[in-house]
Amino acid sequence: MEMKLTDKILEGDVRAAARLMRGIEDDAPEAIKELESIYLHTGRAYVVGVTGAPGVGKSTLVDAIIGIFRRENMTIGVLAIDPTSPFTGGAILGDRVRMQRHSLDKGVFIRSLATRGYEGGLSKATTSMIHIMDAMSKDIILVETVGAGQAEVDITKVADTSIVILTPGMGDEIQMMKAGIMEAVDILVINKADREGADTLQSQLEGMLEMKAYLPNEWKPSIILTEAIYDKGTEELVAAILRHKVFPGDKYSAGDGAS
Ligand SMILES: Nc1nc2c(ncn2[C@@H]2O[C@H](COP(=O)(O)OP(=O)(O)OP(=O)(O)O)[C@@H](O)[C@H]2O)c(=O)[nH]1
Ligand SMILES: [Mg+2]
Structure with a gap:
């Protein structure tokens, strides 16, 4: 990394960004050093975490909302955290294919991060990737994580808005949420609402939300039904x-409080 990648990234050089991201993935000392100058140019992007069990429709939903944000002229970064489990081994390719209709759009930058080999360092790598997309001037950064396993990234800690996706007929999911995710969620999505049981799930979730007394100045999670x-x-x-x-x-x- 002979030349300052940061300057290139700030100028919108996508290849420079990809190069720095590869360096971060490889844990290259120069890349980690370079991050220090990246930090000086972050804090503007709005980070949205999208989490949920395997197959609930996270990628399909992310793909759909990219289109809506783009119509508003917002630029988008997508980071798909791929658990590379035996069941979702093809997820990286799958996500690329699924989000392909945005691949020629310069306003959209999509990157997958395989969790294999990261163990405890995954959160750090995730944060670094978000910072790089932030420096690339992406308005909205969508981070897709699988929220079922034990070792998953706790994206709610870095996301400005945390979305949890559920699907009809997932009783276990509700149990998991009672265990803590509920504290951090901002928007609950019931995807695959075309399937039977969406209404039941909705009233279950509403019931859960009612158990807490929200203050007038406190955000009460929204429940949104989707068919991605x-x-x-x-x-x-x-x-x-x-x-x-x-x-x-x-x-x-x-953020910078630009309101
Ligand atoms: N019936 C129905 N199927 C859907 C809906 N949204 C997504 N799917 C399907 O659900 C499957 C999984 O969708 P993905 O978007 O890959 O789900 P994901 O949560 O990203 O999956 P992983 O990344 O593997 O955890 C695909 O076959 C989608 O076509 C929906 O609203 N209704
Ligand atoms: Mg996915």
Whole structure:
């Protein structure tokens, strides 16, 4: 890395960004050094975490909302954390194919991060990737993580808005949420609402939310029903994200307060 990658990245050089990301993945000392100058140019992007069990439709939903944000002229970074489990081994390729309709759009940058070999360092790598996309001037950074395993990244800690996706007929999921995710979630999405049981799940979730007394100045999680494959409910989801983005006093403290 003979020349300053940071300057190139700030100028919008996508290949420079990809190169630095590779360096981070390889744990290269020069790349880690370079990150220090990247940090000086971060804090502007809005980070949205999208999590949920394998196959709930995270990638399909991310793909759909990219289109809506792009119509608003917002630039997008997508980071798909791939657990590379035996069951989802093809996820990286799958995500690329799924989000292909955005591949020629210069306003969209998509990157997968394989978790294999990271162990404890995954959170750090994730944060670094987010910082690089932030320095690339992406307005919105969507981070897809699988929220079922034990070793998953706790994206809620870095996300400005945290979305948890559920699907009808997932009783276990609700149990998992009681165990803690509920504390950090901003938007609950019931995807595959075309399937039976969406109404039941919705009332279960509403019941859970009612157990807590929300103060008037406190954000109460929104529940949004979507059918990602049919692009249904996706406008409502983006509207909820943007509502949370401007909601006063909440977790939106990482940015530059440009409101
Ligand atoms: N019926 C129905 N199927 C959907 C919907 N959204 C997504 N799917 C399907 O669900 C499957 C999984 O979708 P993905 O977007 O890959 O799900 P994911 O959560 O990203 O999966 P992983 O990354 O492997 O955890 C695909 O076959 C989608 O076509 C929906 O609203 N309704
Ligand atoms: Mg996916």
